[in-house]
Structures are given as structure tokens and as C-alpha cells.
Amino acid sequence: MKRIVIEGGTPLRGIVHTSGAKNAVLPIIAASLLAQGEFTIYDTPWLADVETMCELLDSLGVSSDFQDNILRIDTANLQKTEAHYDCVRKMRASFLVMGPLLAKYGHAKISLPGGCAIGSRPIDLHLKGFEALGAKVTFGDGYIVAQAAKLKGNKIYLDFPSVGATENIMMAASLAEGHTVIENAAEEPEIVDLSNFLNAMGAKIKGAGTSVIRIEGVDSLSAIRHTVIPDRIEAGSFMVAAAITKSDVLITNIIDEHLKSVAAKLQDAGVNVDISYDGVRIQGTGEIYPVDLKTLPYPGFPTDMQAQFMALLTLARGTSIVTETVFENRFMHVPELRKMGADIRIEDRSAVISGVERLQGADVRSTDLRAGAALVIAGLAADGITRVSHIHHILRGYENFCEKLMALGAKVKMVDEP
Ligand code: UD1
Secondary structure: EEEEEOOOOOOEEEEEOOOOOHHHHHHHHHHHHHOOOOOEOOOOOHHHHHHHHHHHHHHHHHHHHHHHHHEEEEEEOOOEEOOOHHHHHOOOOHHHHHHHHHHHHOEEEEEEOOOOOOOOOHHHHHHHHHHHOOOOOEEEOEEEEOOOOOOOOOOEEOOOOOOHHHHHHHHHHHHHOEEEEOOOOOHHHHHHHHHHHHHOOOOOOOEEEEEEEEEOOOOOOOOOOEOOOOOOHHHHHHHHHHOOOOOEEEEEOOOOHHHHHHHHHHHHHHEEEEOOOEEEEEEEOOOOOOEEEEEHHHHHEEEHHHHHHHHHHHOOEEEEEEOOOOOOOOHHHHHHHHOOOEEEEEEEEEEEEEEOOOEEEEEEEEEHHHHHHHHHHHHHHHHHEEEEEOOOHHHOOOOOHHHHHHOOOOOOEEEEEE
């Protein structure tokens, strides 16, 4: 089993370059199914999730090639509109191929999605959207089938601003007949990147990045070249890693606007944050102050940064309260952080964190992607050795995580042990 082993207590120093955003590139790869031709996607991070998405495409007859962070996809020979359990179970974002397949080919049969075990994560909003666009949706043998000779635009109100549902409906509506309006849409930067990608393909989408997205369907879309936005969660994770180790680190390739909520909370915690267009410099000061925070859809504090920030707050001088409102079961890192000496109590959807003087290295288990990153971050500040197991979760979403930390001077290595 692969583990990440961290010898804590070394300050980080230097510059780290943020990779392209996982959560932007996955829907973009799915959106390539809306046209036939050759796509070139620059700044694609090479991650297990991207590999899974390319395997899924391959199972549909779509070829892809990855070199030097450039992903080439050729959709000309698509043969199937059916995504098997083997591909979809590994990653929930696989379900994003449903909208494009349905819109372009009139049929999609997708296994029920898997992914991180951070809550029940239903797909009802995606399906409600497809039905509103005129698709017939049926279930059987663990598969969902959606069919429609031609989708028709409609007004769709999302009960929750789901990122995936907004993306799936936006992609499907791009090739529907007439106008679609998505109300209470997710406003995440990755939605804007997808909208830019689709518009460059020939779609007519307005309002991405706000809560109302208007889409005028077009007859066809074309293959294009696109550069993926930087990964705000990776950048945020390095910001917290620098803060917890009281280090001086410059994180480049960022969009400052995307990091505002994390930067503000770090400043509240007493961390020096100098953010500009070129990068964000983090200088850890002496004390970490307690901070209360609540995860919310963008532009609120991202749920994908909750675990990492909690790791930081375990060492704050006082008590912090972290409330998770996006997912109902996203505190699985808490028992692991406790093994390292953290004092955390869970009360319903909140975690009450009483700061301790020191964390101690321990053998801990990564339970999901961001939880795994949080444990590595905690390990960087802990006394002694931390060994994080089940790191396949971390590899799903962080490109060269250990290498990047090592380049900053961290004593981190990946080992393969029985
Ligand atoms: C995306 C991100 C993930 C992030 C999440 C929230 C990708 C590939 N993943 O996941 O990293 O943590 O946004 O920012 O972009 N929900 C429903 N019904 C639905 C869909 C969602 O009830 O049909 C609920 C979910 O159970 C969850 C909440 O809505 O409680 C948010 O989910 P959603 O925004 O859809 O997250 P994902 O798109 O899966």
C-alpha cells in the first residue's frame, strides 16, 4: 500500500506553481462529447480523476492523449453512449457525460455514480433538469437511462446550487431547441470556465458566475483549444500548509478573486496574506488565532477547503467552530486528526475545535481527497513522523503533491509498503 510519510517541523520556503483545476477540467472533458473533432486542453493536471475520465471516454470510443499537461481528445469516432460501472464507480464526476451524450446523441446510459464518501450525494437535480428539457429518464440494474429525440429549452430552478447539476444542465441545454434558464445556479469559477469553453465551441450562454444562467440552444458545436483555470483548492491547500508551518511561501498561477474567502479566513487567523494578480505570498506569524467558519456555495468558504483549514485550527490559541453546510457527512478527518492529538468535538453539522499546543505524528488514514490533504498538512506541523495511508484519494486531486512539498523543503516521501 502506498503511504505518504511526513517528518514534521520543517518550515517551507520558496515558490510553488498551481496546476490546472481538477474541477474545471473534468466537466470540460465531458463537454468535448458535444462536438465531433479534435480538442486541445492546455494546463490539464495529470491526476487519477483525469485518467479515469479519459478511460471513460476510451470506453465510448473516444481517444485521448496526454503529454506535458496538454490533453488532446478526438471525439470523431464515438461508438457508444453507455458508461459502465467500472468507470463511473471510481468518480462521481463521470456522471457529467450524461448531459452531453443525451444532447448530442439523444441517448445516455450511465451507471450510478461513485466518488468520495462524503455524504449521500444524490443526482436528483441533474435528472430533474434533463426531464425539464424533455428527456425520458428511467432506472434499472444500477443504470440510469435518459433519452430524447431533441431536447427543448425550459426554465429550471435548482433547489440547491449544485455545481454538477448546473454543469450537466448547461451542457445539455447548449444543444437544446430554444431558451433555457437555470435559476439558483451554482456560481463557482469552474462553471465560468465551462461556460467559456462551451461559448468558444459556439454555444450561447450568458450569466455563468451568477445565479441565473441563460442558454440559447444552437444546432451544433465545434472542437476547440482551451486553457484550464488554476486550481483554487490546490492553491488554498498550499496556503494553509504554509500557514500551519509558519513558513514563507509564494503560490503562483492563481486567480486572486477565487481565493478571497480562504485568504480572508487566514488573515483572521493571524496569517500574513499578500495576494495579487501574480500570486499569493503566505507568511506564517507567531500565533494562530481561532476562527469560526461556515462552508457555503461560492463565493462562500469552499467545502473543499474545510478539512485543511480545520487542520490549521487544531493549533489555534483558543476555540474555533467549523460548520459544514454543503455536505452532510464531511467530518471523517476528525477522528484521524484526534489521533494526532487534536481536540475536536462534533456537534451535528459543526466541529468545535479547541486548539492544542502541539500535534504528534501518528498513523492516519485518508478517508477522502481533501481529508487526505488535511492530514498531510497536519503532519507537516506535527512532532515526529506521520504516515498517511489510503493516499489514492489524495492522488485523485493533487498533481505532484509530494514533489511540490519537497521542493518547498518539506520532509515528505511517498513509500510503497505491504
Ligand atoms: C463539486 C466538486 C466537489 C465540491 C462540490 C461542492 C467537481 C468534480 N466536484 O461536486 O469537489 O466539493 O462541487 O462545491 O466539481 N446535491 C443534491 N442533488 C443533486 C446534486 C447535488 O442534493 O442532484 C447535493 C449534494 O448531495 C451536496 C450538495 O448538493 O450536498 C452539493 O453538491 P454538488 O454541488 O452537486 O457537488 P458536486 O458537483 O458533486
